[in-house]
Amino acid sequence: MQVHWHRRDLRRHDNxxxxxxxxxxxxxxxPAVPLxxxxxxxxxxGSASRVRFMLDALAELRAEYRARGSDLLVRRGDPRKVVPDVATAVDADRVVWNRxxxxxxxxxxxxxxxxxxDADQPREAVHDHLHHEPGSITxxxxxxxxxxxxFGRKWKDREKDAPYPAPEADDLADISGDPLPSLADLGFDEPEGSVPEAGHEAASRRLETFCADAIERYEESREYPARDDTSRLSADLKWxxxxxxxxxxxxxxxMAAAESEAAEESVEEFQAQxxxxxxxxxxxxxSPRVVTENYKSYEDPIEWQNDSEELAAWKAGETGYPIVDAGMRQLRRESFMHNRVRMIVASFLTKDLMIDWREGYAHFKNKLVDHDTANDNGxxxxxxxTGTDAQPYFRIFNPMTQGERYDPDAEYIHTYVPELRGVDADRIHSWHELSDAExxxxxxxxxxPVVDHSERREDALAMYEAARGESD
Ligand SMILES: Cc1cc2nc3c(=O)[nH]c(=O)nc-3n(C[C@H](O)[C@H](O)[C@H](O)COP(=O)(O)OP(=O)(O)OC[C@H]3O[C@@H](n4cnc5c(N)ncnc54)[C@H](O)[C@@H]3O)c2cc1C
Structure with missing residues (x-):
């Protein structure tokens, strides 16, 4: 028998x-003993939404094993002790995990x-989570x-492995597993927002639906949050x-089915993501330090303002900047936010409110069902x-023009900001210019608006210039 220790690879297929x-x-x-x-x-x-998704995915995985005469061993504790204990208990020839x-x-x-x-138990860690392992593209x-x-050019040119076969009944140990804990057992309340259906079946459906249609217009469509034309695979790839x-x-x-150059370019654009x-x-x-430190060095620390009321308004989606508020409310409602809007709300927090990116990262980590340390931090x-490939500090998104460009009819804003449902797009996109009475x-x-964008733009430039960044 060989123990396979599942971590963020909650699937039987292509594992x-x-x-x-x-x-x-x-x-x-x-045969394999899944653990x-x-x-x-x-x-x-963890966070409520991510642990909810993980538990749902584990329930599906366990059902897949049970349907094949096997099961999922479930333990709670420190893997430093649990893994050798399980290996001894099942008399394993080897313990395997994905890095x-x-x-x-x-x-x-x-x-x-x-x-x-130390316990003289054979073990092997393999590479699975990416196509190309860290250290292999340099x-x-x-x-x-x-x-x-x-990096992107080399990544594209490298050959990609084919999917690995999924184990069936004969490949799996005949074992009895354990009940899964509830969210409350693990110390979490139910999430504030909805959580997508978890598991390989739901993920495959999302992939199939996306590849049947939206992938061919992805290059343009991905920028418009109201179209909801992206794959929504982020939580699946995370878990x-x-x-x-x-x-x-x-x-x-x-790509093979694409019938136009535009469709081929769209598929390539998706692969680039x-x-x-x-x-x-x-x-x-x-550079594991990037989780807490700036990737790029500035000569002096950036003097973030970190106003707690402005941070609270941002989290609540009450900034008076409609596209920002729509994004922050999508996050609360769906534990997800569209990529274009993530960029807008992140720029707004750091450059209009001049609040440290670590505050924003912590909030996303708490709310996003797809929070992934590498992608969220990036x-x-x-x-x-402050990051790799970062926006130069003097490129500051204007949240009003971003809203106008990417949500011209205010459909996305109307969906998530009910107070603005009766207001036409023109007035929404000029909200900052209206009088209080209007x-x-x-x-x-x-x-x-909680702040004046033009004023804050100048303040933010001064803040970055004082830190003497080398980002230009
Ligand atoms: C401030 C900020 C925080 C973010 N936090 C996360 C996060 O915690 N987890 C996360 O997976 N993505 C994060 N992203 C990247 C991106 O917003 C999401 O991956 C994307 O919105 C997920 O939706 P999708 O699966 O429909 O994406 P699609 O457009 O369908 O993309 C397909 C997949 O490619 C990957 N991807 C897409 N865009 C990016 C990107 N810019 N950087 C890295 N990978 C990407 C994701 O795995 C995604 O599922 C963040 C972006 C910003 C600007």
Whole structure:
């Protein structure tokens, strides 16, 4: 028997470590004993929406194993002790897991590896979470790329593996598993927002629907939040309810079916987003400090203003900037936010409110069902002009023109800001220019802008210039 320790790979299909443990590639071995451990050190970084999604995904995974005469072993505790204990209890020939690249996970995995070495239990960690492992795409000098462009070119040119086969009844150990804890057992309340259906079946449906249609117009459509034309696979990729090879294979099929240059370019644009995800994971693996520190150095600390009332208005979606408020309310309602709007709200927090990106990152971490350390950090540091490939600090989004350009008919705003439903798009996009009397007449319950964008733009430039950044 070989134990496969599931972590952020909650699927049976296209799972390299599981396929290895089940004897489906590499040397013949198996059958696999699937294991999941609730680790309080990891749960401390969890949030209600993400743990809800994870529990739902685990329930599906367990049902898949049960349907094949096997089960999921479920434990709660410190993996440093639990993994060797389980390996001993089932008399495992080997313990296998897929590597995880965050700093916390790497420390834990090194300790678990050592505990297995000490117990003389064979073990193997394999690469599964990305197409190309951190350290495998580097500059000619062997360094991790600090800008995306060259990374992206190399990523695109590299061959991609085909999906790994999923274990069936014969490949899985005949074991009885354990009940799953509830959200409350794990110390979480029900999430404020809805959470998408979790599991491989739902993820495959999302992928299929997207590749059947929206992928061909993705390049343009992805910018317009009201169209909702993106794949919505982020939580699946975060939790591994779908494998990256399966996703990529679907995109190559979409490419083959594309009948115009524009459609082909759109498929390529989508593949490039998958490469961005890998780029940020390479950056995180190389520089774990980015979770708390600026990636890019400024000569002096940036003097963020960190006004608590403005931060509260931003979190509540009450800033009086309609596109910002719509995004922040989508986040609360759906535990998700469209990418274009993430960029707008992040720019607004850091450059209009002059609040430290770490506050925004913490709020996203608390609310997003797809929070992923590498991508979330990459996105925030990009917006704050402190990251790799960051916006130069003097490029400051104007939240009104962003709203006008990307939500011209205010459909997205109307969806998430009910107070503005009776107000036409022109007045919404000039909300900052209306008099108080006009605003009160149009939407009495919707606030006036909390700050003046033009003034704050100048203040933010001064703040960055005082820190003497080298971002230009
Ligand atoms: C401030 C900020 C915070 C963000 N936080 C996260 C996060 O916590 N988790 C997360 O997965 N993405 C994050 N993103 C990136 C992006 O917004 C989401 O991946 C995307 O909106 C998810 O929707 P989708 O799956 O429909 O994306 P699609 O457009 O369909 O993209 C497909 C996949 O590519 C990846 N991807 C897309 N855009 C990016 C990007 N800019 N950077 C890295 N990977 C990308 C994601 O895995 C995504 O699921 C953040 C962006 C910003 C600006």
């Amino acid at each position: 390299r470590g599981l396929a290895l443990a089940a004897g489906l590639h590499g040397e013949r071995s198996g 999941f451990i609730f680790d309080d050190a990891v749960l401390d970084h 995880d690249y965050s700093g916390l996970a790497r420390e834990r995995d090194a300790d678990v590896r050592q505990a297995l070495v 500059t000619n000098a062997g360094d991790t790329y600090s800008v995306y462009t060259y 591994g309810t779908i494998g990256v090879r399966e996703v990529y294979e679907a995109t190559t099929e979409a 998958l490469a961005w995800r890998e780029f940020y994971t390479h950056v995180l693996a190389d 996105g925030w540091q990009w917006a704050a002009s 605003r009160t007449a149009a939407a009495p319950d919707y606030p006036a």
